Amino acid sequence: MPLLKIDDLEIEVKNGTTVLEAALENGIDIPYYCYHPALEIVGSCRMCLVQVEGMPKLQVSCNTFVGEVPPERKVDGNFDMVVQTQNDLVIQERKNILEFLLLNHPLDCPVCDQAGECYLQDYSFKFGNAHSRFDEDKRVRPNEYLGSQIVINHNRCILCSRCTRFTREISGTSELFVDERGYSSKIAALEDRPLNNLLAGNVADICPVGALLSTDYVHKNRIWNLQKKSSVCQDCSVGCNIDAFYQKRKIFRLNPRENQDVNGYFMCDIGRYGFHRFEDLERVARPLFKSNGIFSEISWDTAIEKISNKFNGAEEKVAGVVSPFHTNETNFMLGRLIKGIIGTFPHIEDEEITYPSGFRISSDRSPNKRGMHDVCPSIVDDLASEINDKEIRVIYILDNEIDKEIDETWNKILTKMDFIVVQAYAMTRLAKSAHLILPGLAPFEREGTITNDQGRVQWLRSVLPNNGESRPDWEILNLLYKTGERFSDINELMKGMGEQFPSYSGMTFFKLGDQGLPLNGNLKT
Amino acid sequence: MNAFKPVLTEHIHQKDCHTLPFYKSVGGYKALEKVLAMQPDAVIQEVKESNLRGRGGAGFSTGVKWGFIPKDSDQPKYLINNADESEPGTFKDRLLMNKTPHQMLEGMIIASYAINCNTAFIYIRGEFYKEYQVLKETLAEAYQANLLGQGILGSDYNLEVVIHRGAGAYICGEETGLIESLEGKRGWPRIKPPFPAIEGYLHCPTVVNNVETLACLPHIINHGADWFKSIGSEKGPGPRLFCVSGTVNNPGVFEEPMGISLKELIFDRAGGIPENKQLKAVFPGGSSSAILTAEEALDVKMDFEDLVEKKSMLGSAGVIVMDETVDMVQACLNIARFYAHESCGQCTPCREGTAWLVKMLTRIVNGQGKPDDIDMLYEITDNIGGRIDFSKGSFGKTICPFGEAVAWPVRSFVEKFEDEFRSYISQVEAVA
Incomplete structure (x- = not known):
């Protein structure tokens, strides 16, 4: 392995590693704009220039590859490359490049959404001049829509071309390109081919400055007002890793979080903007019991008692409906509870x-069809006909989706039931058909594990606080167990689940961490 | 010393000199016949020994460039003839294509054979429409005569040549910008490494050679490397087409041995300066070269070494003469404007810096200059093109040499005629 010396640090790196990668991995801060690990290297921003011993010019560290050199070419007898990233020459060069980048920049940080997480702002703070030496008129251009959700502020753009490379290399849709030439260059999309692909939102994330903006977030908040929690997207079975940015009870923004085993660096717009559908819902905040067609609030104790009474002695006649939208823990608890059919x-x-x-x-x-089947292996193929065959009279449903329609078959089934319990977070159609509604948590309030379609178990973290008297879904089901069979907390539950289903054994939130673990991982002891 | 006899332009004044029958009548394609009987490596060796250096601007050894093409790769190799002649003050390739296109084509076939390439391109400047028509005719003749196509002249060597017309961008004369453009992309130079010899056109090994470079090849093969080396300067020998323009009586292309004095070129070949005005400054190698003052110009030999010693370069050998009436501040603005217009805009220093120069120079010309502007002009050019240290090579900061190509000449104007810049600025102060 080549031996690289960066500043005072001597490190062995993989053959073909770039100086920039080696530096970043080892905590040395080299500023950069155009480089992105998922995109082709273009070396155009010139910000990452470093001094490489033996080379007359400063080199862009993003395109300087470290390789083993023959003994006679080693520097100081044993280094394959010696790099200076902090000397006066390099720092001066960064200042020069930054001066160029800021010539036409409006310096409108107070109204810029990128402020607080902006590379231009950060490096200006670090390397910038206090006064501009630019005495000329700035280049001023109006904002433009590149697609229905993305706006560009040309004046802030530094033409790093990350966005154009993204549409070429990642989405493969090539909507974005650089229009015009030289000083007039600008990012553009053709009028009849706007940036409307389902990955479009990522260009706002990878924009290192405040040029590309998501219309969904623009001027909504300041980043320093928001709190961030890592979680997992729940809008398809891929399970992209995300960071959710929220303030109090409201989510403002979802960003993809790197996970090379799942989503790389990106997420789709279905997931990115999906959180809005949980806003302004008619929430269920307390247990509701229907009598004479009207729901009225009851206490949790009364609710649990009513359900237990219905279950007692008729265990074989109770059906449970698990859901691929719920966590493994919740589905496991329902599957384990129901003695009739699942x-x-x-x-x-x-x-x-x-x-x-x-x-x-x-x-x-x-998000969790695979996990649901893993922890509820007795799920029947055709629930509707099984319910008819076995003359099921009581049904316990984990509510599915808020926009779920009830079809004719299910309408018939539900009208025949003596007692319908729906565990729900909103007044869905299904909830309205219930005799008893138990208030569970909405997707961004839940905590537990979900298993993606590749068999990776990931930690779904609660982002928002519980609403009213609603309780975690697994915990509601826990109340329906006999005292001795209950779990004391979710960690105990996961342990119990692992005992029953060995592919989940040994999994704890701590071990799943930010990146999750594959099923049947090395955890089995 | 024998009087120099033109090599590349010997026949350009004769009737039908662009046709195949004429070219054959003066010994054309004899070198190709010879080459087809040689091993490709032997061809590369011969060209290496001739010390032929590229005529496009950078002056890199042609044989060495060919030698970088990997021999063990089974990828196709490509030769690209860079006929995108766009350097201001340069019009020699145009002449060669117009008058002796077969000479250039023979050179292309020889080069292709040497690097084992079966598809070659001519990337011709879009504005060269007439030359494009000539070349189409040239290729048709060559295919007809089995000089191109399958089994060339009875050998087992095949070569197709494709003409591609540029769309008018100066930067597409830069070899990697050219390759991008040829691939149908925006003409943005590529970051190196990898160099085109390893990953060029369609990521395959590629050689890009200039028209005049290629035109030299048949003569090297015919007369040998030693003959070529005997012409002109030792470290960069051979005949060279010098384009002289600007304030001279007889502008044009003059074929001379490398190392001819600039004085002779201007005052003898180009007939001196009209109305016996005084020489003020000269671009020796196209507008990308640093200008020489009259004093420097009268004391310089036109070869790679001597011009580097004068902190300029031979470049494309486009000599632009400026007499005493030329306003150096205006001329400087003119050059800066050209480069700002042609900057591809990919990398930061060039995109932002060239426009800054133009804005500042325009302000000075418009009588709104400030004393600090002079220092700023030095700083900006340094920050685009890097501080020039000729003992250590250039200190360019951009992906391609364009940054240096704007910084050097602009800086040389300010450096060598600072007084004129100052007088523009002091007029302002006087008024104020």
Whole structure:
């Protein structure tokens, strides 16, 4: 392995590693704009220039590859490359490049959405001049829509070309290009080919400055007002890793979080903007009991008692409906509770989309179908006919989706039931058909594990606080167990689940961490 | 010393000199016959020994460039003839294509054979429409005579030549910008490494050679490397087409041995300066070269070494003469404007810096200059093109040499005629 010396640090690196990668991995900060690990190297911003011993010019570290050199060419007898990233020459060069980048920049940080997470702002703080030496008129251009969700502020753009490379290399749709030439260059899309692909939102994320903006977030908040929590997207079975940015009870923005085993660096717009559908819902905040067609609030104790009474002695006649939208823990608890039959609603497949880069949007737009089947192996194929055959009278349903329609078959089934319990977070059609509604958590409030379609178990973290008297879904089911069979907390539950289903054994939130673990991983002891 | 006899332009004044029958009548394609009987490596060796250096601008050894093409790769190799002649003050390739296109084509076939390439391109400047028509005719003749196509002249060597017309961008004369453009992309130079010899056209090994470079090849093969080396300067020998323009009586292309004095070129070949005005400054090698003052110009030999010693370069050998009436501030603005217009805009220093120069120079010309502007002009040019240290090579900061190509001449104007810039600025102060 080549021996690289960066500043005072001596490190062995993989053959072919770039100086920039080696530096970043080892905590040395080299500023850059155009470089992005998922995109082709173009070396155009010139910000990452470093001094390489033996080379007359400063080199862009993003395109300087470290390789083993023959003994006679080693520097100081044993280094394959010696790099200076912090000396006066390099720092001066960064200042020069930054001066060029800021010549026409409007310096409108107070109204810029990127402020607080902007490379231009950060490096200006670090390397910038206090006063501009530019005495000329600035280049001023109006904002433009590049697609229905993306606006460009040309004045802030530094033409790093990350966005054009993204549409060429990752989405493969090539909507964005550089129009004009030289000083007049600008990012553009053709009028009849706007940036409307399902990965479009990523260009706003990878824009290192405040040029590309998502219309969904523009001028909504300041980043320093928002809190961030890592979680997992729940809009398809891929399970992209995300960071959710929220303030109090409201989510403002979802960003993809790197996970090379799942989503790389990106996420799709279905997931990115999906959180809005949980806003302004008519939430269920307390247990509701229907009498004479009207719901009225009851206490949790009364609700649990009513359900237990219905179950008692008729355990074989109770059906449970698990859901691919719920966590493994919740489905496991329902599957374990019900002695009659376990099933799930028929699921409609959507379009499967795979991009040239391999990024995938699954046809299964539920997050946890695989996990649901893993922890509820007795799910019947055709729930509707089994319910008829076995003369089921009581049904316990984990609510599925907020926009779920109830078809004719299910309408008939539900009207025949003596007692319907729906565990729901909103007044869905299904909830309205219930005799008793138990208030569970909405998707961004839940915590637990979900298993993606590749068999990776990931930690779904709660982002928002619980609403009213609603309780975690697994915990509600826990109340229906006999005292001795209950779990004391979710960690105990996961342990119990692992004992019953060995492919989940040994999994804890701590071990799943930010990146999740494959099923049957090395955890089995 | 024998009087120099033109090599590349010997026959350009004769009738039908562009046709195949004429070219054959003066010994054309004899070199190709000879080459087809040689091993490709022997051809490369001969060209290496001739010390032929590229005529496009950079002056890199042609044989060495060919030698970078990997021999063990089974990828196709490509030769690209860079006929995108766009350097201001340069019009020699145009002449060669018009008058002796077969000479250039023979050179292309020889080069292709040497690097084992079966598809070659002529990337011709879009504005050269007439030359494009001539070349189409040339290729038709060559295919007809089995000089191109399958089994050339009875050998087992095949070569197709494709003409591609540029769309008018100066930067597409830069070899990697050219390759991008040829691939149908925007003409943005590529970052190196990898160099085109390893990953060029369609990621395959590629050689890009200039028209005049290629035109030299048949003569090297016919007369040998030693003959070529005997012409002109030792470290960069051979005949060279010098384009002289600007304030001279007799502008044009003059074929002379490398190392001819600039004085002789201007005052003898180009007939001196009209109305016996005084020489003020000269671009020795196209507008990308640093200008020489009259004093420097009268004391310089036109070869690679001597011009580098004068902190300029031979470049494309486009000599632009400026007499005493030329306003150096205006001329400087003119050059800066050209480069700002042609900057591809890919990398930061060039995109932003060239426009800054133009804005500042325009302000100075418009009588709104400030004393600090002079220092800023030095700083901006340094920040685009890097500080020039000729003992250590250039200190360019951009992906391609364009940054240096704008910084050097502009800086040389300010450096060598600072007084004129100052007088523009002091007029302002006087008024104020």
